[in-house]
Amino acid sequence: MAIIEARGLSRTFKSRGRTVEAVRGVDLTVTDGEIVGFLGPNGAGKTTTLRMLTTLLRPTAGTATVAGADLLKDPATVRRRIGYVAQAMGATQGGTDPNCLVREELGIQAELYRLDPAEAARRRELLIKQLELTGLDDRLVKTLSGGQRRRLDIALGLVHSPRLVFLDEPSTGLDPQSRSHLWDHIRGLRGELGTTVFLTTHYLEEADALCDRILVIDNGEIIATGAPEELKRRISGDVITLSVSGDPAAAGALLAVEPGVRESSVDGDSLRLTVEHGEEALPGMLRTLDSQGIRLQSIRLARPSLDDVFLTLTGRSLREDAPEPAQPVAAGH
Amino acid sequence: MAFFHDTLLIFKRQVRLSLRMPAWIIIGLVQPILYLAFFGPLLSNMTGHHLPGFPGGNSYQFFVPGLLIQLGLFGAAFVGFSIIADWRYGVIERFRVTPVTRLAILAGRVLRDVLTLLIQGIVLVLAGVAFGMRPPVTGVIIGLGFIAVCAVSLASISYTVGLLTKSEDILAPALNMVVVPLMLLSGIMLPMTLGPGWLQGIARATPFRYIIDAMREAFDRHYFNTIMVEGIAVAVGMAAVCLWLASRAFVRENA
Numbered sequence: 001m002a003i004i005e006a007r008g009l010s011r012t013f014k015s016r017g018r019t020v021e022a023v024r025g026v027d028l029t030v031t032d033g034e035i036v037g038f039l040g041p042n043g044a045g046k047t048t049t050l051r052m053l054t055t056l057l058r059p060t061a062g063t064a065t066v067a068g069a070d071l072l073k074d075p076a077t078v079r080r081r082i083g084y085v086a087q088a089m090g091a092t093q094g095g096t097d098p099n100c101l102v103r104e105e106l107g108i109q110a111e112l113y114r115l116d117p118a119e120a121a122r123r124r125e126l127l128i129k130q131l132e133l134t135g136l137d138d139r140l141v142k143t144l145s146g147g148q149r150r151r152l153d154i155a156l157g158l159v160h161s162p163r164l165v166f167l168d169e170p171s172t173g174l175d176p177q178s179r180s181h182l183w184d185h186i187r188g189l190r191g192e193l194g195t196t197v198f199l200t201t202h203y204l205e206e207a208d209a210l211c212d213r214i215l216v217i218d219n220g221e222i223i224a225t226g227a228p229e230e231l232k233r234r235i236s237g238d239v240i241t242l243s244v245s246g247d248p249a250a251a252g253a254l255l256a257v258e259p260g261v262r263e264s265s266v267d268g269d270s271l272r273l274t275v276e277h278g279e280e281a282l283p284g285m286l287r288t289l290d291s292q293g294i295r296l297q298s299i300r301l302a303r304p305s306l307d308d309v310f311l312t313l314t315g316r317s318l319r320e321d322a323p324e325p326a327q328p329v330a331a332g333h
Numbered sequence: 334m335a336f337f338h339d340t341l342l343i344f345k346r347q348v349r350l351s352l353r354m355p356a357w358i359i360i361g362l363v364q365p366i367l368y369l370a371f372f373g374p375l376l377s378n379m380t381g382h383h384l385p386g387f388p389g390g391n392s393y394q395f396f397v398p399g400l401l402i403q404l405g406l407f408g409a410a411f412v413g414f415s416i417i418a419d420w421r422y423g424v425i426e427r428f429r430v431t432p433v434t435r436l437a438i439l440a441g442r443v444l445r446d447v448l449t450l451l452i453q454g455i456v457l458v459l460a461g462v463a464f465g466m467r468p469p470v471t472g473v474i475i476g477l478g479f480i481a482v483c484a485v486s487l488a489s490i491s492y493t494v495g496l497l498t499k500s501e502d503i504l505a506p507a508l509n510m511v512v513v514p515l516m517l518l519s520g521i522m523l524p525m526t527l528g529p530g531w532l533q534g535i536a537r538a539t540p541f542r543y544i545i546d547a548m549r550e551a552f553d554r555h556y557f558n559t560i561m562v563e564g565i566a567v568a569v570g571m572a573a574v575c576l577w578l579a580s581r582a583f584v585r586e587n588a
Contacts, residue, residue, distance in 0.1 A: 054430050076432060084430040086423045095427035097419065099350055111342050112431040156427065 002065075003164050003196050004030035004053065009062035010220075011048050022048040024220040025062070030198060032163070035190055037211035038200040039306065041318055045220040046200035047087060050168050053198075054084045067164050080113070083157035083165040087200075088146075088173050094153035098142030102133065102152060105141065106159065113160035120159075127155040131185060147178030154185070158195075165189070167199040171206060183210055204306040204318060214306070216313060223313050228306060236304040236312045237262050238278025240285070243270045245295045254292060255285055263312075274312070339434045343441020351445065361408040362453050365400040369393070369460055372522070393466035398548035399521035400461075401454050401480050402541055406512050408453065409446050409487035413495030413504050416442070420499055439492055439583045446488040447481050454480050468552045475551040479544055482568040489572075489579035496582055519545050543567040 011023040023045040030036050038046045051057040053066055055075040063070075069077035088094040096105055106127070110120035128134055131151040141149065150170070157165055170186065171179040187210065189195040201207055207214050208228050216224040216231070224231060237260075244251045248271040256264045260276040275281045278301050289296050310318045351358060376392040419425050428438055454477050458468070468476075495504050518525070518532075519541035525533055536542050547564020555561070 056426055056429060079430060080432050082430075084427075086426055092421060092423040092426055095423035097350075097422055097424050099353060100346075104346075104349065108342065108346055109431070112339070112428065112433045114432065 001032045002029050003032045003068075004028065004064065004066050004198065006053065006064035006066075006071075007062060009049060009052055009059050009064060011045075011052055011057060012060045021220055023052070023059075026217075026220075026222055028215060028222065028225075030164075030196060032196055033190060033194050034212050035186070035197045035199070035210055037207040037214045038198070038217055039202070039204070039207045039214050039310075039318075040200075040217035041202055041316075044217045046202075046217060047090070047168055048220075049217070050084075050166050050198070050200055054082060054166055055079055056084075067162075080160075081162055081164065083160070083162040085153050085157040085165070085167045085170065087169040088150055088153065089169075094150065095156060096141045096149060096152055098140070100141055101137070102139050102141060102144070103137045105152065105156060109156045109159045115160060123159050123161070127158060130188070131155045132181070147174055147181070150174060150178070150182065151185070154182075158189070161193070162195065164196045164198065167197060169200055169202070171201075171203065179206070186210055202318065207306055216310060218310075218314050224309070231309050232304040232306065236308040237274045237276045238304060239302045239308060240273045240275055240278055240282065240299065241270050241302070242273075242299040243297045244289070245297055251289065251294050254288060254294070258285055258288060274308075335432075336434045336437055336440070339437030340440040340444065342433075343428075343437055344444045345441075347442055347445035348448070351449065358449055358453065361404070361449070362456060364407060365404045365453075365457050366460055368400055368403070369396070369457070369464065372396075373464060376523075393461045393464050394468055394552050395524070395549060396522075397458060397461040397466060397468070398476055398545055398552055399519070400457060401476060401548065402483065402519060402545055403516060403521050404453055404457060405450055405480055405483045405487055406516055406541075408450055409484040410491050410508055410512050412442070412446050412488050413491035413493075413508070414501060416492050416495040417499055417501055417504065420496065425496075435584045436580055439489065439579050442492060443485055443488045447484045450480055450484040451477055469554050471556065472551040472554060475556070476548045479548050479551075479564065479568055482572050483541075483544060486568075486572045486575040489575040493575075493579045493582045515539060515541055518542065521545065540567045540571050 006026060006028050009023060009026040010021070013020045013022055026045075026049055038049065040046055048057065052059045053064060053071070055071065055078050059072070063072060065071065066078045067081035069075075069081065071078055086092055086095050103124070106124045107120065110123060115123065128137070131154060133148065133151055133155065136144065136148060136152075141152065144152065150173075154167065154170065157167070167186070171182050174182065183206070186197060186199070189197055197210075199206075199210070211228060213225065213227055214231060215222050224235060226234065242251075248266050248269060252264045252266055252271045252273075255261060255271070255273060258275075258281060260278075260281045261273055262276065263274040265272050282299075282301060286296065286299075307318050310316070373393055373396055376396055416425070425438065429435060458466075458473055458476075461468070491504075491508065494507055498504055498507075518536045518539040520536065525536040525542065528536070543560075543563045544567060547561045547568075550556070550558065550560050550564075
């Protein structure tokens with residue numbers, strides 16, 4: 001059963017006479033119980049799409065049904081049924097007030113979701129235990145470490161046991177160990193509670209490790225969807241990088257016609273080939289080069305990563321993208 | 334009704350935060366108390382000369398209503414900064430994602446600002462009493478009532494501009510541009526009747542002029558006259574307009 005069904009979602013911002021199309025016609029479907037990831041560079045439209053799906057921003061076009069309620073006609077019901085955890089960096093922070101106590105934040109969150117006091121207390125105890133916030137009840141939020149604060153952000157999004165929770169860049173800014181723990185908690189959400197998780201990230205490892213399915217987004221459009229393994233297999237392939245003594249372009253032309261070779265490109269002194277089933281193609285290539293008398297200096301076979309997927313789809317590497325603000329920060333946001 | 338429940342929720346939260354950092358409430362009082370202590374005595378000599386516009390009695394009776402408005406102008410008008418800070422923390426968005434009544438996010442804050450201003454106002458009146466002012470209790474209550482209504486107007490507008498601009502760099506000059514002329518034209522320090530015709534004309538266009546005049550009437554035991562009616566009408570009218578504008582900003586679909 002689809003817990004999110006969106007068609008043609010778009011959002012345009014106008015700022016100082018310039019029009020920015022942050023999201024252009026996004027279609028997506030998310031099934032109950034999935035962990036879905038929105039993968040894309042900064043400025044791709046991830047946060048904007050998330051904010052539309054959580055009723056914080058009105059789409060300029062498109063429709064959606066979220067958690068069984070119409071996004072445009074019945075946003076109040078959507079709000080009752082979902083949780084949302086904002087990103088910890090950016091124009092706005094994760095949502096906790098540094099001058100409040102941890103238990104005050106959990107308390108007011110429960111009341112905002114109309115939980116009765118007994119239920120609220122029960123949820124608070126449970127979340128504190130599950131997200132390892134024990135003993136921090138009476139601390140001011142500003143005294144928490146980055147990891148603790150992020151876990152509190154997530155606890156606040158889960159107070160009312162929503163069926164669907166949106167996590168915007170959950171582990172940005174955390175050290176690797178905190179990040180790894182966070183992944184365990186997120187997996188636990190789905191495993192123990194059946195919660196559907198929709199997260200955004202620009203970290204490849206995160207998408208790879210957590211998501212059942214990935215939606216690759218760039219420049220406001222979804223350019224590919226699928227399970228991580230499937231995407232890597234389908235869109236990219238194994239990458240063989242080699243350098244020869246002599247002109248790599250000649251070797252490139254020669255090898256491009258080998259069976260299984262999808263693409264070839266020259267990068268400085270080395271030749272980069274995208275090949276299906278690289279391990280099997282390798283011996284054949286070595287023989288071809290040999291038979292033509294081309295001396296091979298080095299050769300390397302790499303399994304594809306999501307960065308390769310992104311590179312194939314957009315011609316850019318996810319890693320090299322500098323953060324660019326696609327959304328205006330002041331009025332009109 | 335959900336609105337009242339949510340407003341109370343936000344109100345309690347704001348009060349808790351204020352109690353944790355009471356410095357701001359005390360700082361808000363410093364300016365008017367300084368004016369009372371250092372400028373007030375200059376005025377007491379003027380009543381002796383029976384200048385037009387000054388009531389026959391104690392000069393502090395004339396001055397304190399003006400100081401109460403000044404308290405409101407510089408206190409309530411500048412609350413917008415706190416909502417910009419909350420926006421930055423992500424708290425506003427976090428609340429807006431919940432089923433909370435969005436108007437309550439404004440109302441709870443305004444209620445706290447009204448409470449703060451009332452407490453500060455009482456302290457100011459007591460300081461005035463220490464300087465020899467003997468206002469009627471009914472008059473003081475009416476005066477504080479006016480302040481409460483003014484706080485609603487000023488705080489609402491401040492939060493609205495804060496939420497719409499999300500920038501202290503825009504809010505600060507915008508507020509100063511509005512608050513300083515209002516202060517000068519409202520007759521806080523000296524009666525506007527001392528001024529030339531053109532100045533009085535401009536002052537007539539300032540809402541606070543009518544409110545201060547009405548407060549002075551109340552402090553002078555004149556409770557039922559046209560000045561009072563005008564003052565009430567202006568105060569309530571201003572609050573209605575400000576609340577309406579603020580509700581548009583807080584309830585709209587986009588943060």
